[in-house]
Amino acid sequence: MKRLLSYLLWPALMASAMAVNAYGMSTAMPLLWLNISYFGLAACLFALERVMPHEPRWNENDGQLWPDIGHTLLSKSAVQVLIIVPALTGIGALASDEGAAWWPRAWPVALQIVLGLVIAEFGFYWAHRLCHEIRALWRFHAVHHSVTRLWFVNTGRFHFIDTLISVVFGLGVALAAGMPQDIIVWVSAITAYIGLLTHTNVEMRFGPLDYVFNTPALHRWHHSRNPAEGNSNYGENLMLFDLLFGTHFLTRRRPPVDIGIDEPMPATLGAQIAHPFRKTAGGAQALEANV
C-alpha cells in the first residue's frame, strides 16, 4: 500500500496543485489562487515529511529555518514582482495576451503549456549549469547548495541574485519566443510546484518520470558533495536538456544522506547574502569539476 502511494504521490500532488491554479486562472483573483495552490502543496508536504520521510535524519533541525525562510521571501518577492504580478494585472506586463504572431494560439492550452515549459527550460538549464561552471556565479548558487538536509522549506533558499539570474534566463527566452502571458504564468506556477516537490523529504518513487521531470530522486543527487554526482541534473522542470547534453545522472544506489558543500558558508541570513560579494568567497567545488 505504502509502495503504491509512493508512486502515486508526485503525480497526484502535481495534478492537485495544477487543478487549483486552473480554477484560479478562471476567476478574478488568479494571484490569490496561485498562492493558495503553492501554500496548500507546502502544507501537504509538511505533513507527509513527518509521516513518510525519505531520510529521517533530514527532519532534524539544522538551525537554518530562518535563513531558509528569509531567502525564500526575498526570492519569491523578486519573482512575483518581476513576472507574476505584471502578467496577472496587466500593469507593466512584459508579454502580450496573445503572444507573438507565430505562437500556436489555436493549440489546446495544455499543449501550449508543454511548449512553454520546453522553451523556458532552455534558459533555466543554462542558467543553472553556468552557476555551477562559472566561479563568480557559483558564489551565489553555493548558498543553495550549502544545505545539509533537503526538505520543502529550503526550496526557496536561493541568494536573490541567483534567483534573478535564473528568472532572467528563463523569462528572457520566454519573452524572446513571444510566449503569451497566461502561458508564462502557467510555466511560473509549474516551476514553483516542481521546486517544492524536488526538495521535499518525502519517500516517493518515480519510475519513468525520472526521465521527463526534475524529481526529488534526481535533485538529491544534484546536492551530492561529490562534484562528479552533483554537477548534473540541472533541469528546473524537465530533464530534456540534461538528456540531450549528457548531464542526466541517476543510479540504482541510494543518493547520499551527507549532502552540502566542502567550503565555508556563514550561518545567518545577512552574512549569507553578503558572502558572495566577499573576495575570499569559495568557488572550489565549481572549479574542481569544471566540465
Ligand SMILES: [Zn+2]
Ligand atoms: Zn545547483
